[in-house]
Amino acid sequence: MESSLHEIFRRYVNDDCTEEEISILLDHFNIPAEELLLKDLIIKELQQEDTPAYQPQDTDIRLQKVYQHLELLIKNENRPGLRYYKSWPLKIAAAVLVMIAAGAFWMTRKESLPMQQPGSITQIVPGTDQATLTTGNGQTIVLNNIKQLDVPLQGGGRIKKLSNGQIIYDLPGNAHSSNSRERNMVRTPAGGQWQVVLPDQTHIWLNASSTITYYLPFEGQDRNIELSGEAYFEVSRNSEHPLKITCRNQEVLVLGTAFNIMAYPDAPAVTTTLVKGAVVVTSGQQRLQMAPGDQSSNMDDQLHIKHGVDIEEAISWKDGYFKFNGSLPEIMNDIARWYDVKIVYRNTRSNEIFEGEILRSRSLEDVLNIIEKSGKVHFIINGRTITVED
Secondary structure (H helix, E strand, O other), rough: OOOOHHHHHHHOOOOOOOOOHHHHHHHHHHOOOOOHHHHHHHHHHHOOOOOOOOOHHHHHHHHHHHHHHHHHHHHHOOOOOOOOOOHHHHHHHHHHHHHHHHOOOOEEEOOOOOOOOOOOOOOOOOOEEEEEEEOOOEEEHHHHHHOOEEEOOOOOEEEOOOOOOOOEEOOOOOOOOOOOOEEEEEEEOEEEEEEEEOOOOOOOEHHHEEEEEEOOOOHHHOOEEEEEEEEEEEOOOOOOOEEEEEOOEEEEEEEOOEEEEEEEEOOOEEEEEEEEEEEEEEEOEEEEEEEOOOOEEEEEEEEEEEEEOHHHHHHHHHHHHEEEEEHHHHHHHHHHHOOOOEEEEOOOOOEEEEEEEEEEEOOOOHHHHHHHHOOEEEEEEEEEEEEEEE
């Protein structure tokens, strides 16, 4: 390996390591955990941190200090008589997050450009848990305004809200014998997110500006969902009656698996990213069988598939952070939905690729300041309108 360990560590923080380099890094620090566990620990610790942003020129200095701290940590805990072996992943994650929590954000570019000064930005808070539930009788309930929910259903059973905010369905055992079908809809606004557990125990995470529609008792032929927006699904397996998800111009047939669908009306394509299990995506006469790590894209009724995609990028929103690797408009669309703001462009370049990870719990001011430090974009806020310019 030509790269130094410090350089590998630097790329790891920037999420730019090969599998071989990650293996070398974990082996060097003697971390008894797989890389996914380490990243999970980092994210969980990140969600509890509130570290101020720093200037990009400090990056290498801070990385060197974190690296040296880890070296010292390993030496101290390897002394005879000390047995902190199991605590190393958490401590190393905590050290690495010093860099990431500060808002490290890079833009891929060929040339080095001078830094632009941040614009005048007002405080706009991030999105929160908020949604509405519309039941079969037309009643609309603002879920985030109710601490305890216990609503009777037309066909029997009740809808309840748990202490963690999820809504669940408590249906009687004879619900399937009823001829009653009840249409339910859960909708999140811009700046909102929510979780739903359906009667078959399918768990759904809804991103901002998203809607799911389904019919109770949600079994047999009624195991269907209509989606607009973005959602992550963990589907309960039922080989006799696969779950079917309809969104825009495609259907996803599911036996039991975990996956993400992004199907916003204003998005150029519907993307389906499979985390585990198997799904079949159909559009017109086209049919694709997907395996874990695959991502299908449906644009203009044409299905395409990519293998070995970055799953974390697709589902990072569910885990509480943005993971960007795309054009400025793609990034700003995510930001607009989460912070409920309008985006206006003025003299911007469309071919720049931005990369980085930022917590969704940070204020809009923090997020835009971090992106500005790439040196290639400038933001001006007027009310809830963001003007993006070079």
